[in-house]
Amino acid sequence: MDKIKISAVSYTNTKPFLYGLQHSEIKEQIDLSLDMPSDCAQKLIDGKVDIGLIPVAATLNLPEWHIISNYCIGANGPVNSVFIFSNCPIEEVKTVQLDPESRSSNNLAKVLLKNYWKVQPQLVTNASDYAAPTDEKTAFVLIGDRTFGKAEQYKYVYDLAGEWKKFTGLPFVFAAWIANKPIPEEFVKDFNQALRQGLAHRTDLLKQLPHRADFDLEDYLMHKLDFDLTEDKRKALYMFLNYIKAL
Numbered sequence: 624m625d626k627i628k629i630s631a632v633s634y635t636n637t638k639p640f641l642y643g644l645q646h647s648e649i650k651e652q653i654d655l656s657l658d659m660p661s662d663c664a665q666k667l668i669d670g671k672v673d674i675g676l677i678p679v680a681a682t683l684n685l686p687e688w689h690i691i692s693n694y695c696i697g698a699n700g701p702v703n704s705v706f707i708f709s710n711c712p713i714e715e716v717k718t719v720q721l722d723p724e725s726r727s728s729n730n731l732a733k734v735l736l737k738n739y740w741k742v743q744p745q746l747v748t749n750a751s752d753y754a755a756p757t758d759e760k761t762a763f764v765l766i767g768d769r770t771f772g773k774a775e776q777y778k779y780v781y782d783l784a785g786e787w788k789k790f791t792g793l794p795f796v797f798a799a800w801i802a803n804k805p806i807p808e809e810f811v812k813d814f815n816q817a818l819r820q821g822l823a824h825r826t827d828l829l830k831q832l833p834h835r836a837d838f839d840l841e842d843y844l845m846h847k848l849d850f851d852l853t854e855d856k857r858k859a860l861y862m863f864l865n866y867i868k869a870l
């Protein structure tokens with residue numbers, strides 16, 4: 624049988640899943656690449672892979688998609704790795720730079736700016752001074768490991784999963800395991816078993832990760848991230864997609 628091609632996120636948030644896949648026999652059946660989220664999405668859209676841990680916002684660009692797992696990258700309240708960083712209050716921000724590695728969080732920022740904060744700053748992709756704006760009134764979206772330790776450096780820090788929870792009362796799902804074609808049931812079963820094992824071994828994984836003085840990895844992997852794709856997260860996912868369509 625041909626190997627099933629998979630693209631997964633290259634950030635720390637995905638390490639519990641990778642631990643499970645690497646410690647299971649399923650690793651012989653898969654061809655795994657690690658990519659930034661925007662590339663996971665593009666590879667699934669272009670048919671270069673069969674399954675991706677992709678930003679949920681990118682499903683709007685897929686003609687066919689199937690959620691193949693009850694696990695995801697999500698949060699129920701603040702996630703501590705998806706932010707708008709700003710040096711002035713959000714109401715005064717004139718420009719928001721978007722993160723080139725993101726698809727979900729950029730859209731979440733747009734949804735919250737419009738519907739929650741009710742402001743209309745200019746949105747910029749590929750800003751030349753991205754993540755280091757010189758203008759006081761320019762803020763930026765930043766996701767993943769690049770945010771670790773940075774929350775102290777800005778006067779105004781907006782955790783987007785926390786803001787979404789205040790807005791909707793719901794948890795949020797950033798990325799889900801999605802296939803662009805039907806995948807054999809037996810494989811899906813073994814794949815989910817491997818993911819479950821990985822989550823169950825987070826304490827072992829944490830022992831292998833380098834300690835960071837500026838970021839609480841244990842709190843992040845055990846508490847801030849919430850990996851179960853619950854009914855509430857599914858509800859939030861479809862609500863989010865509808866908000867994006869209405870932007």
Ligand SMILES: C=C(O[C@@H]1C=C(C(=O)O)C=C[C@H]1O)C(=O)O
Nearest residue numbers: 660678704725726727728767797
């Ligand atoms: C919580 C996170 O979730 C992520 C955010 C994504 C996005 O904005 O497109 C996609 C995948 C996840 O890695 C994070 O990266 O910090």
